[in-house]
Amino acid sequence: MNKKELIERIQNLESESEYVYYQNGFEKAKYWCLTLASNLEESQTKKVEVPDFVAEWFEENKGDINQAMYNITIDIYGNQHTTEFEKWFSDSRNDTYGTIVRMKDGYTIKSKQLMVKKSENIYVHDISNGLYSTITIEFCDSKSTAYKFADQAKAEAVATLVDGSVEEV
Structure with missing residues (x-):
């Protein structure tokens, strides 16, 4: 229930007594409840951001998430991790249990980041407009400093320009 729904429910409450003193007390309580509800801050919890394969697993299993x-956990213990989800789940840096529990309160899907690879260990670093409508493309030798694209079509267009390929980060 959100703040707006809470206020509407309080406003729709009606006294169940015909006694004036009871009704007065009820109205005072209703007033104070509305005042407190109006001052209530919406949830400040940030939705957890997860890769699409985690969201897919969650949606398939949210009916009985604990099971x-x-x-x-049992399936991947001591076994080779074959799916993206299994690899993600077994990586302790992901706080997998905490992340999945927080997903119950809502989540967003990470947008895929793409980079353009020109050749072995050579990536597009920057694209800028030069003088006289020329385009300057700078390269680097590190994935960490490579330019990250959110748009597949733009990444593919740049890859075509540099005779390279598009890779997902």
Whole structure:
């Protein structure tokens, strides 16, 4: 229930007594409840951001998420991790249990980041407009400093320009 729904429910409450003193007390309580509800801040919790394959697994298993987390934990223990989700789940840097629990309160899907690779260890670093409508493309030798594209079509267009390929980060 959000703030707006809470206020509407309080406003729709009606006294169940015909006694004036009871009704007066009820109206005072209703007034104070509305005042407190109006001052209530909307949830400040930030939705967790997850890769699309995590969101897909969550949607398939949210009906019994506790059992699903138990099953995946048992399934991957001591086994080779073959799917993207299994690799993500087994990586302790991802706080997998905490992330999945927070997903119950809502989540967003990380947009894929793409980079353009010209050749082995050579990536597009920057694209800028030069003098006289020329385009300058700078390159680097590190994935960490490579330019990150959010738009697949733009990444493919740049890859065509430099005779390279598009890779997902």
